Each structure stands twice: as structure tokens, then as C-alpha cells.
Amino acid sequence: xxxxxxxxxxxxxxxxxxxxxxxxxxxxxxxxxxxxxxxxxxxxxxxxxxxxxxxxxxxxxxxxxxxxxxxxxxxxxxxxxxxxxxxxxxxxxxxxxxxxxxxxxxxxxxxxxxxxxxxxxxxxxxxxxxxxxxxxxxxxxxxxxxxxxxxxxxxxxxxxxxxxxxxxxxxxxxxxxxxxxxxxxxxxxxxxxxxxxxxxxxxxxxxxxxxxxxxxxxxxxxxxxxxxxxxxxxxxxxxxxxxxxxxxxxxxxxxxxxxxxxxxxxxxxxxxxxxxxxxxxxxxxxxxxxxx
Amino acid sequence: xxxxxxxxxxxxxxxxxxxxxxxxxxxxxxxxxxxxxxxxxxxxxxxxxxxxxxxxxxxxxxxxxxxxxxxxxxxxxxxxxxxxxxxxxxxxxxxxxxxxxxxxxxxxxxxxxxxxxxxxxxxxxxxxxxxxxxxxxxxxxxxxxxxxxxxxxxxxxxxxxxxxxxxxxxxxxxxxxxxxxxxxxxxxxxxxxxxxxxxxxxxxxxxxxxxxxxxxxxxxxxxxxxxxxxxxxxxxxxxxxxxxxxxxxxxxxxxxxxxxxxxxxxxxxxxxxxxxxxxxxxxxxxxxxxxxxxxxxxxxxxxxxxxxxxxxxxxxxxxxx
Amino acid sequence: xxxxxxxxxxxxxxxxxxxxxxxxxxxxxxxxxxxxxxxxxxxxxxxxxxxxxxxxxxxxxxxxxxxxxxxxxxxxxxxxxxxxxxxxxxxxxxxxxxxxxxxxxxxxxxxxxxxxxxxxxxxxxxxxxxxxxxxxxxxxxxxxxxxxxxxxxxxxxxxxxxxxxxxxxxxxxxxxxxxxxxxxxxxxxxxxxxxxxxxxxxxxxxxxxxxxxxxxxxxxxxxxxxxxxxxxxxxxxxxxxxxxxxxxxxxxxxxxxxxxxxxxxxxxxxxxxxxxxxxxxxxxxxxxxxxxxxxxxxxxxxxxxxxxxxxxxxxxxxxxxxx
Ligand SMILES: Nc1ncnc2c1ncn2[C@@H]1O[C@H](COP(=O)(O)OP(=O)(O)OP(=O)(O)O)[C@@H](O)[C@H]1O
Ligand SMILES: Nc1ncnc2c1ncn2[C@@H]1O[C@H](COP(=O)(O)OP(=O)(O)O)[C@@H](O)[C@H]1O
Ligand code: SF4
Ligand code: SF4
Ligand SMILES: [Mg+2]
Ligand SMILES: [Mg+2]
Numbered sequence: 057x058x059x060x061x062x063x064x065x066x067x068x069x070x071x072x073x074x075x076x077x078x079x080x081x082x083x084x085x086x087x088x089x090x091x092x093x094x095x096x097x098x099x100x101x102x103x104x105x106x107x108x109x110x111x112x113x114x115x116x117x118x119x120x121x122x123x124x125x126x127x128x129x130x131x132x133x134x135x136x137x138x139x140x141x142x143x144x145x146x147x148x149x150x151x152x153x154x155x156x157x158x159x160x161x162x163x164x165x166x167x168x169x170x171x172x173x174x175x176x177x178x179x180x181x182x183x184x185x186x187x188x189x190x191x192x193x194x195x196x197x198x199x200x201x202x203x204x205x206x207x208x209x210x211x212x213x214x215x216x217x218x219x220x221x222x223x224x225x226x227x228x229x230x231x232x233x234x235x236x237x238x239x240x241x242x243x244x245x246x247x248x249x250x251x252x253x254x255x256x257x258x259x260x261x262x263x264x265x266x267x268x269x270x271x272x273x274x275x276x277x278x279x280x281x282x283x284x285x286x287x288x289x290x291x292x293x294x295x296x297x298x299x300x301x302x303x304x305x306x307x308x309x310x311x312x313x314x315x316x317x318x319x320x321x322x323x324x325x326x327x328x329x330x331x332x333x334x335x336x337x338x339x340x341x342x343x344x345x346x347x348x
Numbered sequence: 349x350x351x352x353x354x355x356x357x358x359x360x361x362x363x364x365x366x367x368x369x370x371x372x373x374x375x376x377x378x379x380x381x382x383x384x385x386x387x388x389x390x391x392x393x394x395x396x397x398x399x400x401x402x403x404x405x406x407x408x409x410x411x412x413x414x415x416x417x418x419x420x421x422x423x424x425x426x427x428x429x430x431x432x433x434x435x436x437x438x439x440x441x442x443x444x445x446x447x448x449x450x451x452x453x454x455x456x457x458x459x460x461x462x463x464x465x466x467x468x469x470x471x472x473x474x475x476x477x478x479x480x481x482x483x484x485x486x487x488x489x490x491x492x493x494x495x496x497x498x499x500x501x502x503x504x505x506x507x508x509x510x511x512x513x514x515x516x517x518x519x520x521x522x523x524x525x526x527x528x529x530x531x532x533x534x535x536x537x538x539x540x541x542x543x544x545x546x547x548x549x550x551x552x553x554x555x556x557x558x559x560x561x562x563x564x565x566x567x568x569x570x571x572x573x574x575x576x577x578x579x580x581x582x583x584x585x586x587x588x589x590x591x592x593x594x595x596x597x598x599x600x601x602x603x604x605x606x607x608x609x610x611x612x613x614x615x616x617x618x619x620x621x622x623x624x625x626x627x628x629x630x631x632x633x634x635x636x637x638x639x640x641x642x643x644x645x646x647x648x649x650x651x652x653x654x655x656x657x658x659x660x661x662x663x664x665x666x667x668x669x
Numbered sequence: 670x671x672x673x674x675x676x677x678x679x680x681x682x683x684x685x686x687x688x689x690x691x692x693x694x695x696x697x698x699x700x701x702x703x704x705x706x707x708x709x710x711x712x713x714x715x716x717x718x719x720x721x722x723x724x725x726x727x728x729x730x731x732x733x734x735x736x737x738x739x740x741x742x743x744x745x746x747x748x749x750x751x752x753x754x755x756x757x758x759x760x761x762x763x764x765x766x767x768x769x770x771x772x773x774x775x776x777x778x779x780x781x782x783x784x785x786x787x788x789x790x791x792x793x794x795x796x797x798x799x800x801x802x803x804x805x806x807x808x809x810x811x812x813x814x815x816x817x818x819x820x821x822x823x824x825x826x827x828x829x830x831x832x833x834x835x836x837x838x839x840x841x842x843x844x845x846x847x848x849x850x851x852x853x854x855x856x857x858x859x860x861x862x863x864x865x866x867x868x869x870x871x872x873x874x875x876x877x878x879x880x881x882x883x884x885x886x887x888x889x890x891x892x893x894x895x896x897x898x899x900x901x902x903x904x905x906x907x908x909x910x911x912x913x914x915x916x917x918x919x920x921x922x923x924x925x926x927x928x929x930x931x932x933x934x935x936x937x938x939x940x941x942x943x944x945x946x947x948x949x950x951x952x953x954x955x956x957x958x959x960x961x962x963x964x965x966x967x968x969x970x971x972x973x974x975x976x977x978x979x980x981x982x983x984x985x986x987x988x989x990x991x992x
Contacts (some may be wrong), residue, residue, distance in 0.1 A: 240769035241779075244832065247730045248783035249756030262773040391851040503941055504718070533717040534878060538922035541932045560851060563881070563924040567932050586928040604856035606885035607926050613885055613904065614863065617856035623821055 074342055081338020087331035095147040103129070104138035106145045106298050111136055115314050130320055133303070134310055139317070142298040143324055149299040150280045150328060153214055157279035158272050160218025165225020166268065170256050172226070173233025180230070187226050195220045196282065203291040210299075213292050217279050224271050232264045266343035273336030277329045284325055300325045352379035353522055353554050354403075354439075357417035361398045364410050368628045372398040372411070374578040382521065385548065385555045387565040387586075390575035391601075393624055396558045397444075399575075400526045403556075404441050405431045420522070437467040440515035442508075444527035449511060450499040456510050457495025464517045482513040486543055505536035512540070516547065526558045541568055562605055566590050571658075574598050577625050577635035584659035594654065595661040597636045634663070673872050674706040674729070674840060678738035681724050681896075685945070696944050698724040700896040701738070703974040706889070708839070711866070711873040713887030713904070715880060715919065719944060721896040722876045726844040729874060730761050742840070753787060760833035764845035766825035770817040776803070777813040780831045787836070802831045805868075806861060823854035830861065834869070844876045859886060880923040884908050892916045895942050895952045902977035913979035914959045951981070959983060 075082060094101060110132070117124045118131040118139070130139040172183035195217070202216045236242065237260070245259050284301030286292030288308075293299040295306070300321040307317030361373035373395045380386045388396050402413045405428070418425040420439060425431045443449040451459060460479040461472060468475075476495070483491035486509040499507060508528060515523055525544070529537040545568065548555060559565060565572055565586070572589045574582040574597065582595040593599045603618025611617065622639040625631070633648035634640070640647070647664055654666045679702040684693045699721045706712045714722050727733035729740060731747060740747045747755055760783075763769040770779055780799040784790055790798065800810055806827045817825055826846065833841055843862070847855040859882065865871060877883050883890060883904075890907040892900040892915065900913040911917045921935045936958040948954055954964040961982075969980045978984060 240763040240765060241771040243727075243730075243732055243763065244761060244769055244829070245782065245786070246732055247756055247759070247761050248786045248832075248836075249753050250782075250786045254786060259771055263771070265773075391853060505941065534880065534922045534924070535717060535918060535935060535937055538924065538933055538935050539937070541924075542934055545932050561924070562852065563926050566926045566928045567924050567930060569928075590926060590928045601852060602926065604852045605926065606856075606859075606881045608881055608884050608908065609925075611885060616860045616863065617885070619857045619860060620853040623823075 078338040078342050080334045081342060084331045084334030084336070084338055087327065088335055091147055091328055091331070092151060094144055095151045098144045098148055102138075102141035102144045104141045106137060106141040107296050109135045109137055115310065115317075117314065118316055118320075121316075131314075131316060133306065133317060134314075139320060142303060143300075143320060146298040146300045146303060146321065146324070147328075149210065149293055149297065150283065150325070153210065153217070153283045153293075154276040154280040154332075156214045157217040157221060158275045160214070161220070161222040161275060161279075162225050162268065162272055164219070165222030166229050166261075166264075168222070169226040169229025170233050170260060173230040174237055174252070174256060174260065176234070176237075183226065183230065187223055190220070190223050193220070196285065199282070199286060200289070200291055203286065208286070208291050208294050210293050210297065213283055213286060217282055221275055221279065224275065225268070228267050228271055229264055232267055233260055236260050236263055266339075270336050270340045270343070273332050273339065277332040277336075280325070280332075281329060351381075353382045353384075353421055354380040354556075355417055355419045356403070357415060359399065359402060359415040359418065360413070361395070361402050361407065362412045362414075363398075363408075364412075365628065370628045371631075372578055372627055373402065374631070376573075376575070376578075376580045378573055378580070378583065380522065380554050380556060382554050383548065383552045385557060385568055385570045386573065387569035387571070388556065388558045388573045388575060389560060389562060389565050389601075391560060391624055393627075394575045395578040395627075396560075396575060397526055400441065400524050400556065400558055403524060404435055404439065406441075436463065437518045438520050439522040439524065440518065440520040442511045442515050442523065442525040442528045444530055450507065452499050455496050455498055456502070456514075460495070460510075460514050460517055463514065467518050478517060479513070482517055483510070485516070485547070486510075486513045487539070488513070505532055505540070508532060508536075508540055509543070512544065512547075516551070516553075519551065520553070522554045522556070524556045524558075527560070528557070529564070530559065530561070537564070544568075562602060574601075577631065578627055579631075579635065580662070581636065582659075582661040584661075588656075588659040592659070594656075594659065594665075595663050596640045596642050596665070598661075600639075600641075671707060672705045672741070673708040673743060674704070674712075674874070675741040675744070676702055676704045676725075676729075676738065677741065678703060679725070679728060679735050679740065680737040681721075681728060681733065682736045694945050697896050697947065698944065699728070699735070701971060702893075702896075702898055703971070704891060704898070704901075705974055706872060706874065708872050709866075709870055710889060711875055711887040713883040713890045714874065714876045714893060715878060715883050715890060716893035717878070717919075717942065719942070720893040722878075722893060723844055724896075725893075726761070726842050726874070726876055729842050730759060731755055756783075757787065757836045758838050759840045759842065760836065760838040762826070762829050762833050762841060762843045762846045764848050766822050766829055766849060767817075769829050770825055772817055775814050775816060776808070776820070776828055779817070779828055780835055783832065783836045789836075798835060799831070802835050803828075805865070806831045806834070807857075821854075822850050823857055826850065826854075826858050827861070830858075830865070834865065837869075838871075840872045840874070842874045842876075845878070846875075847882065848877065848879065855882070862886070880908075880919060881925055892919065895944055895947055897952065897980065898972050899953065899981070900977075900979040901972045901974065906977065911979075912984040913953075913981045914957050914983070915953050916979070918956075918958075953981075 113132050114136045115134050116128050116132040119126055119129050124131060128138050130143060133139055168183045172180040198220060199216045203212055206212050242255060242259055245255050283292050287299045287301030288305040290305060293302050295302060303321040304318050310317055357377045358375045359373055360375050363370040363372055388399060390396055401407045407413055415426060420434055423430050457479055461475040464475040464478060479495055480491040483494055488494055488506065488509055502510065529540055544555065547553060557568060569586045571585055573580050574595065576597050582598045589598060593602055600618060600620045606617055620639050625635055634651050637643040637647040642665060644664065651662050651664060653660055653662050679699050681699040683696045683698055685696050686693050702725060704712065714725065716722055728735050742750060777796060777799050780802060781795040784795045784798065803810060808824065808827050808831065847858050850858060863886065866873060875883065875887050887904055890902060890904055891898045892913065894915050900907060900916045907916060911920055918935045918937050921933045937956045950965040950967055951969055954960045957964065963982055969982050972978055972980050
């Protein structure tokens with residue numbers, strides 16, 4: 057059609073214009089980006105050392121309370137550590153766990169899905185079988201059992217969740233790969249002599265990237281929540297490392313006296329998860345309509 | 349000409365798209381006489397399907413239809429209630445891809461019977477008899493057992509026959525067929541067209557057949573309407589269009605197809621340079637002018653309609669070269 | 670051996686399921702196909718849907734292995750030619766220009782893909798080669814950075830042709846290259862294919878169900894029915910004097926522009942060919958208007974690839990064929 061004869065705007069320009077059409081993506085990714093920056097520059101931003109205890113200044117409320125001070129904007133916890141600093145360092149733990157888990161699970165799930173979808177037959181039967189086995193195991197119970205066995209630490213949590221949460225990647229990548237495999241551009245690559253690895257990485261993968269991004273956002277949010285849950289149960293990140301889940305857990309006995317101790321990390325957690333999901337939804341909307 | 353069965357005057361279809369209003373059909377007018385075959389030809393995207401959907405009031409939701417007149421046997425089809433009563437009963441439609449028009453979850457028998465009961469009434473046994481009879485008519489053997497089959501159990505050719513049988517269940521007077529044989533083999537295409545022609549004679553059916561296949565049109569049409577960019581550019585009988593094509597677009601289109609016996613084997617075929625124009629926004633002057641070998645500056649102005657009896661074309665050139 | 674391409678007894682079977690509890694059935698998609706093609710010639714393959722045309726194309730392209738028989742390229746079994754060597758010499762053009770281009774690659778990436786796979790040239794050299802080829806197939810240079818969805822069907826098919834030509838192949842396998850295109854675009858692509866053949870000395874296998882197009886373009890024709898070649902000969906022989914009743918029916922059913930002829934009655938009956946239940950005797954017998962008692966019992970001799978002709982009892986004795 058005639059649109060062909062007009063010069064297309066640059067790639068970056070087009071991407072930006074599309075972004076502007078999706079406010080939820082803009083807001084979501086804005087918040088996530090902000091949190092990532094906070095996590096990276098935590099030592100520069102945090103007003104205090106998050107580990108230093110000050111028995112004399114225990115459970116100081118945030119500034120907006122009558123007894124609050126500007127010294128500890130979000131107050132201190134029951135051991136007298138600055139709550140804002142702990143919150144800022146907690147961002148690191150949440151994001152590190154979220155992204156590391158998805159890096160591992162995404163790699164496993166995508167590889168299995170690609171192989172099953174591309175080769176079909178026995179490979180597919182095998183992958184489908186282990187997906188079924190994996191789905192029969194409740195993630196949180198298995199994670200609890202493993203942590204109970206090996207002891208809790210951030211790396212154990214990452215490894216366990218990473219090795220468990222690949223099923224959604226595998227299922228989606230498998231079915232998408234099956235569809236793409238039947239298309240003539242795959243046949244064209246094969247008749248050009250391309251190896252299987254080439255075809256999977258250069259022809260198939262770019263076409264499932266949109267789906268991967270969307271699943272990844274869902275999985276990051278879910279991994280962050282699971283870490284919080286495990287830490288809350290005392291089986292995740294171990295003190296004194298500040299994790300939002302751990303902060304909520306430590307505060308639970310003071311819930312009725314110092315409500316902010318739970319409300320603050322709780323809000324941070326909810327905001328991050330909400331922002332990630334918002335970004336994921338926006339990405340999906342931006343990518344799915346294949347209108348010309 | 350007989351009193352027309354269907355009259356269409358200044359039919360327009362506008363679609364709201366993200367880049368603006370797309371005028372898919374731009375004020376077309378034509379008549380169909382009882383028992384006549386009218387073919388609408390044109391390249392893909394010229395508005396053929398939008399025209400047929402507009403007549404059946406089956407347009408997608410983004411589309412708006414307007415017309416000075418659409419009457420069927422004197423009744424006003426722009427009135428929803430009247431159209432609802434006529435559609436599926438006195439006017440029927442066959443689609444290009446039968447799989448999309450048949451419901452995969454029901455047997456073909458159920459689908460044929462339900463439609464019949466809805467439009468005509470009577471007992472279920474009568475409807476089943478009628479369905480079996482129609483399947484036999486379209487050349488499907490052991491019709492009773494076929495009624496229990498699901499669409500996916502049938503081959504493409506059989507499905508298209510089922511579509512025809514289904515469309516003819518209510519004894520319609522007008523059949524609108526949008527590319528009914530494009531997806532089929534030549535042998536099956538010939539059989540299905542033969543069948544349509546025979547049924548037409550037997551039942552006095554009027555047919556609007558929409559296609560881009562000029563060979564097919566030349567064999568089946570009584571009259572032909574050539575569409576380009578949402579508008580009719582030439583109209584005439586099959587002999588007029590193929591023996592004395594007058595519009596440069598029609599002529600170029602005929603030159604594009606290899607004609608055994610006429611075109612020398614291996615010789616270059618005719619081509620039309622450029623691409624079909626985008627249908628968004630207004631079009632002043634002749635829409636074909638940036639691809640036309642006979643274009644002149646005044647082709648950007650209003651173009652007169654040339655008449656030679658029943659043969660009309662929209663071009664500045666009056667003579668039939 | 671002066672044939673660029675030769676197939677010897679090509680047979681391909683598929684095991685197909687027939688629902689959950691029934692045993693798998695064997696489908697003969699190709700059955701003893703012998704073909705020969707000289708360099709610089711065009712071999713047309715025609716036949717109804719499901720007769721095995723695409724299966725043949727896939728085997729010729731090395732995308733599918735034959736169950737039996739072999740494909741020879743310049744007299745050498747393609748199994749013994751290295752894969753890289755083979756892929757450099759034989760290239761495809763597929764039917765659907767919408768699924769044959771990777772939607773996430775630019776046109777330049779698509780056209781240079783075979784060069785990158787083979788590690789030929791530097792990036793700049795590849796770009797230059799792509800620009801040359803794009804020019805040759807009539808694609809403006811500014812399309813290089815565009816994506817397939819920005820192109821029309823005809824332009825996409827040109828991209829597919831450019832990708833096929835970028836390695837300087839000898840043989841192009843075209844599987845219905847214009848079936849998805851409008852008549853006006855089809856004629857452009859056909860003219861392009863004919864020009865390229867002349868300029869580059871290419872050899873084509875041209876698969877199509879459009880008989881007018883095949884007649885216009887090819888030198889030799891093979892008519893296929895249910896996995897077999899039932900008639901083989903030069904374009905003039907097959908189109909001007911068809912011998913097999915099926916070829917005649919095909920030619921009769923082709924709706925060429927001829928307002929006075931009307932819709933032909935091809936007399937094939939309503940039986941549909943079923944590749945899962947190929948009848949004994951002549952496979953065409955259930956539909957053949959000229960079948961006689963022998964046809965349901967004795968299978969006609971296959972077409973002799975050297976002589977051409979038809980696999981039909983009537984054609985074996987020319988006198989009876991005239992009756
Ligand atoms: N992978 C497969 N598994 C099972 N059957 C197959 C497979 N591929 C092809 N077939 C069958 O082999 C026969 C020949 O198929 P092929 O695709 O070669 O037909 P074709 O002549 O190209 O038809 P068309 O004109 O519709 O493209 C058909 O009956 C088809 O159903
Ligand atoms: N649902 C839709 N939304 C937007 N544009 C459409 C839609 N359906 C059709 N069109 C456009 O309307 C025009 C006419 O389409 P159509 O009648 O389907 O053409 P054809 O002659 O091939 O049947 C084309 O430009 C097409 O892109
Ligand atoms: S009006 Fe002009 S541009 Fe249009 S078809 Fe006639 S000569 Fe060509
Ligand atoms: S062998 Fe018999 S059935 Fe087969 S094509 Fe010839 S006449 Fe017809
Ligand atoms: Mg259409
Ligand atoms: Mg095919």
C-alpha cells in the first residue's frame with residue numbers, strides 16, 4: 057500500500073511513540089526503573105547503616121508521628137536500626153532475587169520449550185512429562201523442604217525458586233515454537249544450510265521474545281512475593297540481611313504497637329509487584345496487536 | 349431488463365481505523381435481475397468483500413454503511429427488521445473459507461436443520477429430509493450419513509458443497525458468493541461452478557459472484573462489474589468486458605493473465621506498475637491515474653461516465669481502443 | 670549424465686493417526702517418482718491438492734528424506750553432497766510470502782541470511798551483495814531497513830526470490846510461487862522469474878495448480894495424481910495433445926478467459942481421491958470417464974522418464990487411445 061513509499065521514522069522514535077500510547081507501561085516501568093536505581097545506589101542513598109543497632113533508639117516512629125524525628129524519617133525497628141535504610145537495602149534483596157530467579161528459570165524453561173517445540177516427537181514427550189511432574193509439586197512446599205534441609209540463605213532461595221519456576225516459560229515457549237516451526241521462513245533457513253542452533257537462536261527466539269518478556273515480568277513479581285513469604289516464615293533470607301519479607305516477619309509481634317513496621321515494607325512490596333505487573337500488562341498490550 | 353431483484357444505489361462502507369477513516373466502498377450502484385449472474389471482479393482490497401457483507405448486513409463492527417437505496421424485490425433492506433427477515437431466507441451467502449462459516453462444534457446436519465427450522469419452520473423430520481435432499485442435489489452421495497459428520501471431517505471441496513446446500517435450504521432467490529472456489533482445486537472448482545449454474549437454471553436463482561479470477565468470470569457471468577479502489581470503473585456484459593474492454597484498468601488486468609492460445613508461451617506478460625492506492629481519505633479524480641498508461645493531467649478532475657448501451661465505464665477516454 | 674536434477678523412484682510414506690484408538694495408517698504421498706531436468710530448463714509439476722507436489726518439493730530441497738529412491742544433482746546423490754554445498758546450489762521460493770519471511774528481521778537481514786549462514790564475506794560485502802540482488806529483483810534500496818509487514822505481497826515475494834538468489838544457486842524450487850498473489854502482481858513475479866532465468870541461466874522446478882501459468886512458463890510438464898507421475902512430456906505434447914484422461918480433465922477444468930465456452934462439464938464424477946485408500950489397478954480409475962474392465966485390475970505401466978507419455982492403458986496402445 058501507499059504507506060510503503062513514505063519514509064518510516066527511526067526505530068527509537070517509533071518505539072518511543074508506541075510507548076507513549078501505553079501509559080500503564082510507562083508508569084510501571086518508571087517505578088521499576090526507580091527501584092532498580094535505588095537498589096544500585098543504596099549505599100549512597102541510605103541515610104544510615106542498615107545493620108547498626110542503637111538500643112537507645114528502639115521503635116522510634118516515622119516523622120509524621122508526634123514522636124518521630126527527621127533523624128530517622130521512617131523511624132527505627134525494634135533493634136533501633138534505621139528503617140528507611142533497611143527498606144532501601146531491602147530493595148536490593150527483592151530485585152536481586154526476582155531477577156536472578158527468572159534468569160535461571162527463564163533459561164531452563166526456554167531451552168526445554170524450544171527443544172520440545174522444535175523437535176517434537178520423543179523430545180516433546182519427555183519435556184511434557186517433566187513439566188507435568190514439575191506441576192505436580194507445590195513450589196512453596198518444596199521450597200520449604202529444601203530450605204529446611206539446607207538452611208536458609210539468599211542463594212538457596214534463588215537456586216530453589218529458579219529450579220522450580222520454569223514451567224510457565226516451558227509451556228508457552230513450546231507451543232509458540234511449534235507454531236513458528238511450521239512457517240516457511242524456518243524452512244528457508246534450513247534450505248540455506250542453517251544449523252538447528254542458528255535456527256533456534258536467530259530465527260525462532262526473536263519471535264518468542266515478546267511472550268518471554270511478558271512471562272518474565274509475571275515471574276519476577278511472583279518470585280519476589282515468594283521470597284517475602286519464605287522470609288516471613290523464617291525460611292528465606294536470614295537476619296540481619298534486610299529483606300522486605302523478613303522485615304514484615306520481624307515486625308509481626310509488634311503489629312499492634314508499631315503498625316508502621318509492617319505497613320512500610322508491605323507497601324513497598326505491593327508497589328513493586330504492582331509496578332512490575334503494570335509494566336508486563338503494558339508490554340503485552342504493546343506487543344500483541346499486530347496491526348499494520 | 350427485467351424488474352431488478354436487487355437494486356443498490358450509492359452504497360458506501362466506511363471503516364474506522366487508527367490512521368483515519370478508510371472508505372472501502374465509495375458509492376457504488378448496480379442492479380441484479382432475477383435469474384442473472386452478476387460478477388464483481390477486482391484485485392484484493394478493492395472492496396469486494398465489504399460490498400457483499402454490506403448487502404447481507406454482516407459488516408464488522410468498525411464499519412459503517414450508508415446507501416441511497418438497497419432494495420430487494422421492492423423491500424427496503426436498509427431497515428433492519430426487513431433485512432433480518434429476508435437474510436438467510438430469500439437471500440443467502442456463501443463465504444470464501446467454508447471452515448469459518450461452519451460451526452466446528454455441530455454436525456452439518458444440525459446446522460442445516462436449525463437454520464431451516466428458524467427461517468421456514470415445520471417439523472424436524474421435514475427439515476432433515478430437506479437437508480438430505482439438498483446434499484444429494486449438490487452431488488454428495490450417502491447424504492443421510494453425511495448429515496452426522498462434523499465440518500472438519502470433510503474435505504475442502506465437500507465443505508464448500510455443504511455450504512452451498514445449506515445456503516439453498518430455504519430456496520432463496522439471491523445467492524451471494526464471495527470467492528466461493530478460490531481455495532479449491534481446478535477440477536473441484538469446475539464441478540462446483542457447474543453445479544451452481546445447473547441449480548441456477550433449475551431454481552431461477554440470481555447469483556452475485558465475487559472473485560478476482562478473470563477466467564472464472566468470463567465463463568460464468570451474465571454481467572460484470574469491475575471494481576478498483578472501492579469504486580466501479582466498468583460495467584457490462586461478459587462479451588462487452590472481454591471482447592471490448594474499455595477502461596484502461598480492465599484492459600491491463602486482462603493482459604496480466606497468460607491466455608493459452610493467445611499469449612505466446614514464454615513471452616513477457618502485461619503488468620500494472622505501482623500498487624493499489626490506500627483507501628484512507630478522499631480520492632479526487634481517477635484513482636487509477638498513477639498506474640495508468642493513458643493518464644492525462646485532466647484525470648485529476650472529475651471523470652465522466654462513458655455509455656455505450658448497457659456498457660459503462662468511468663474514464664476520460666470514450667473510444668473503445 | 671547431462672541432467673542437472675534427476676529423481677529415481679522417489680517414494681515417501683507418512684504414518685498418520687486416524688483417531689485415538691485406531692492403528693496408524695500408511696499414506697503414500699509419493700510413489701516411485703522418476704524425473705529428469707536439464708540445466709536451463711523449467712520443469713512444471715501440476716496436479717490436484719494432496720497429490721504430493723509439496724512433498725516432492727521438500728524432498729528436492731533436502732527438507733524431507735525420501736522413504737525410498739534418491740535425488741541426484743549433477744549425477745551425484747544429494748546424500749553424498751555436503752549439506753553446505755547442496756544448500757548453496759538449490760534454493761526455494763515458497764507459496765505464502767507472509768510466512769516465508771521472518772517478521773522480526775529487516776529485509777537486508779533476510780536477504781543476507783544465507784551468506785551469514787555460510788560465513789561468506791564481511792558485513793559490508795554482504796550488504797553490497799544484497800543491494801545488488803535487491804536491485805536485480807526490482808526492490809528499491811530503501812527497503813533494506815524495512816520489516817516484512819511494511820511490504821505488499823508481491824514485494825515480499827521479491828524478497829524471497831532475492832534471498833534464494835543471493836548464493837548464486839543453480840536450481841530453484843518454486844512451490845506455488847504466485848498462488849497467493851493477485852493477477853497483476855502474479856504477472857510481475859512471473860516476468861521476473863523468466864528474466865532471471867535468462868540472465869542467470871537458472872533451472873526451475875515450478876509447482877503450480879494454475880495450468881495457464883504452467884503452460885506459459887515451463888519446458889517440461891509432469892502431471893501428478895495420488896503420488897505418481899501420470900503424464901510427462903514437453904509443454905507442447907502435454908498441453909496440445911494430452912494422453913492421460915486425467916490430464917485432459919485438468920486442462921478442461923482450467924477456466925481460461927473464454928466467455929463463449931461457459932463452465933465445462935469435466936465428467937470426473939464426485940469421487941474424491943483418497944491417498945489412504947488408493948485403489949488397485951489404475952489409481953484414477955474411480956473417477957476416469959474412460960475406464961474399462963482392465964483398469965480396476967491392472968495398474969498401467971509407469972511413465973518412462975526417458976520417453977515421456979502417460980501411465981494409462983489407453984495410451985499404451987495409441988490406436989485404442991484414439992477410440
Ligand atoms: N507431515 C505429513 N504427515 C502426514 N501426511 C502428510 C504430511 N505431509 C504431507 N502429507 C500428505 O501427503 C499428501 C501429499 O501432500 P502434499 O503437501 O505434497 O500435497 P500438494 O500436492 O502439495 O497439495 P497442495 O496443492 O494442497 O499444496 C497429502 O495427502 C498430505 O495430506
Ligand atoms: N475489519 C477491517 N478493519 C479495517 N479495514 C478493513 C477491515 N476489513 C477490510 N478492511 C479494508 O477494506 C478494504 C476492502 O476490503 P475487502 O472488501 O475485504 O477487499 P476484497 O476486495 O479483497 O474483498 C481493504 O483496504 C481492507 O484492508
Ligand atoms: S481517467 Fe485517466 S487515469 Fe483514469 S483510467 Fe481513464 S485515462 Fe487512465
Ligand atoms: S488406465 Fe483406465 S482408468 Fe486409468 S486413466 Fe487410463 S483409462 Fe482411465
Ligand atoms: Mg475478499
Ligand atoms: Mg502444496
